[in-house]
Amino acid sequence: MKYYAIRVSLNKKIGGIYPQVVHANHNCNVWDETKFIDRIGFNKINFEPIISNAILEKKAKLTDLISAESIGFTSKLLLSDKLKAILTEYTDNKCQFFKAPIIFNHDLINDYWLLNPYYFSMSYVNFKKSSIIVKIRKKEGGTISKSIIVNNLDEFMNVINQHKEKMEIVTIDRVYIEENINDDFFTLLNTFGSMYVVSEKLKNKIEISECTGIEFMPIEMKLTEWLQGEEREKIYGKI
16 A cells, blocks of 8 residues: 655645744743643643644645644644544544644634644554664764664664664654555654655545645655655645
């Protein structure tokens, strides 16, 4: 089965500007409030978290997936009722949705949600085929990327823990999924640009529904190849 990473649209004709959100009303002290969504991490939440209200730039356009890079939206999807309705069928026991009204042209728009993932399907990754990168810290400062070989999930987790002690980051740079996987939606950690993954079936369903603001990157591509190569531009237009 073919898989794709969900990416926000980079085409300014679609989103108006990138990112569409650079400011937000956080509704709390983001550094002290333990119920603030960014303080909770990727855990299942059994209470009502404090959610930020994204403030869209004047040049932005409303889309079903909103590009938000400010505090309050770290590694989470900000999506419309329409897109949520589609994903809800596939995200049971993997993600939660929390109401996240957005502010656009001084109006509060209620039909937006924040997707909070709490279950990650790392066992789906074929580590032997995937490309693993470690950012090695240099004595003189800075880092250098080094490719390493990892055979399975246990080895991958051991490598992460070893390098964490040195404050070094381990990332799956090119992701390959095991052939016997039939899941239509899942999430991954420690990847570079491929956190939210959908099957070709679900990709087609989202596209047929004409949801806006979304790009689908083939999961086996490196993010740098996708952003700098011709394949993305042929499908979604110029950045």
